[in-house]
Amino acid sequence: MNSFKYELLHVDTSTGARLGRLHTPHGVIDTPCYMPVGTAAAVKAMTSRDMLELDAPILLANTYHLYLRPGHELVSNAGGLHRFMAWDRPILTDSGGFQVFSLGDLRKVREDGVMFQSHIDGSRHLFTPEKVMEIEEALGADIIMAFDECSPYPCDRERAQRAMDRTHRWAERCKAAHRRSDQALFGIVQGAFYEDLRLQSVKTLTDMDFPGYGIGGLSVGEPKPIMYQMLDAVAPALPAHKPRYLMGVGSPDCLIEGALRGIDMFDCVLATRVARNGTALTSRGRIVVRNAAYAADLSPLDPECDCYACRSFSRAYIRHMLNVKEITGAHLVSLHNLHFLIQLMAELRAAIANDKGAEFRAAFYDKYGGDGTGRF
């Protein structure tokens, strides 16, 4: 069976943003969408029930982390990731390419794969495209990512080309090794910050005909305009009838900028990571709830938000929770931030459907602050 399908419903006449629908074995996802990250089979500080109430359309999990702990075989024996984490909606697993990339000195990239040492106990492991496919099949997500080599920023052309070529060879091997027809395997576009390499990557991967394409190697520390420039080059070159996934992005403004450039899927740890450290994303910009300015502020995190945290609790209460290090503090801000991004995408989809993408962007910056070039 192959129940994976992407439907392109509408293209915003004002910007080129796409409205779509992604069909998976575990349900339908409206795009563009933000996918919360649950690295170790849980969105940090949240339960699957919370994520359902937030109406998260799909969750991410991570191959590298689940392979090391608790092991993909255990997850498989537990009935697969969906059952293990009690989440019936779609799941996407990242291949571990990025994690291995961020291991730094603990890894050695070779042609057959990546030799690396566990960040937990120093034990040695080899990730090959075939091994990664074995793990991702055992985990059983609806969408799985090919094993790629992410290059850093900045990156000289020769190194970028080498990583990209290897990513292509590995993509081929992932495709050949992939058996489960109920999982969609996405290829990943690389090429660092060279437009011609990016276009070459798109060509090579689309010739292999994947059901969807990740855009990797962005949001690795480069200025936003450079990332947007890459998207402007890559997105139009990708096939219209396949979903595009901008990996690791992002902040509210980046989600909008990406979607208006034709991106359909995003994932990012930012919302939950900053939440745990006391920062809320709101319609009027970021607020560091932890700051003394909110000690006696009885208003909600975001006056325009209707999430559980904003309906029920004041900034003063949430700041207090964070201050005394109650788990509830991290939970409430995470809940709000996730709701904010999920809601933002729902509103953005409505705007795209009405050809008002450009207006939506302007209205967003008007309240949130910034113009898309600075931080957040």
Next chain:
RNA sequence: GUGGGUAUAGUUCAGUUGGUUAGAGCGCCAGAUUGUGGCUCUGGAAGUCGUGGGUUCGAAUCCCACUACUCACC
């Protein structure tokens, strides 16, 4: 009441044979965080060294008195 001990940042404590601008943890204040090696990381403010006197070129440090706290014994 008698004898001993202690007194240094908001707090718990370092502080060498007396030597230049008295330090640390926690707390406080602020910043960072983009396919999570993160309850993490970076920075900042903050002290009349209990009070008063003395010795000395120089005292948180040595001496005296006082005060507070504390322990033991009456």
